[in-house]
Amino acid sequence: MSSSGGSGNQTRGERVPAIERATGRSWDDWVAVFHAHGAGSLSHAEIAKLALATMPPGIENAEWWAQGVAIAFEQHVGLRVPGQSSTGSFRVSASRTLPLDRDAALEAWVNVHGATASHLGHAATDRRSSRTEKRSFWRFNLAGAGKVEVSATPAKDPAKASLTISQEGLPDGERIEEWRSYWKRQLAGL
Known part of the structure; x- marks a missing residue:
């Protein structure tokens, strides 16, 4: 190896x-x-x-x-660096399992952070929610910092859900760890 x-x-x-x-x-x-x-x-x-x-x-x-x-x-082979998508932009994510069903987990995040005007200095716009058979979503755009998707998926234990924050479209990889830490703090506060 x-x-x-x-x-x-x-x-x-x-x-x-x-x-x-x-x-x-x-x-x-x-x-x-x-x-x-x-x-x-x-x-x-x-x-x-x-x-x-x-x-x-x-x-x-x-x-x-x-x-x-x-x-x-x-x-x-150097075609991309960690955090870089195949399109050349960068992405970051953080997740946490919560003792809530998927809709309650997403609602907990939205209640605390859904109306936040900006994240790390980037204005949040175009907030929207959706739901599929398997996941519940809250999505928004960040001016100059891509798009964010907060998703809740049932865990193996139906009384728990995995809440994941994924940010795509960062222009470079320089702030990936700053963003990861920021999203982890949000999740830890729930």
């Missing part, structure tokens, strides 16, 4: 052991597969398709792991 490659490798170290455990394939083997297929010059979608096509049989959530392996490879 090797979580470091050539210079500039920024693959998140914690990601590699999880990939190896889930797929039953060493990181070095994954890298060899990608290099053998010229993945360094492929798009994210093509790399993810390659990962899925070469995923060992019987892997649970193979599509999800294929995405994770593709992202780790892109970081490994």
Whole structure:
């Protein structure tokens, strides 16, 4: 196993052991597969398709792991850095499990933070809620700092829910940890 490659490798170290455990394939083997297929010059979608096509049989959530392996490879070869999406923008997220059902968990966040005029100096606009069979959402835009989605999903214990704050569209990765800390403080206060 090797979580470091050539210079500039920024693959998140914690990601590699999880990939190896889930797929039953060493990181070095994954890298060899990608290099053998010229993945360094492929798009994210093509790399993810390659990962899925070469995923060992019987892997649970193979599509999800294929995405994770593709992202780790892109970081490994410098196509993106941690926190960067395939479009070049940056994203960050934080989550917490609460002892509430999904609608109550989302309502708790909205009651405390939903009317906040700005987050870290960025005006919140276009607030809206929605609900699907599996998740409840509160979304808003942040002027100059992308879009935020607060989602609540039932946990295995139906009396609990996972509340996740995801922010996409950051122009660079310089403030990712500041934003992560900010969202974690909001979640911790619930």
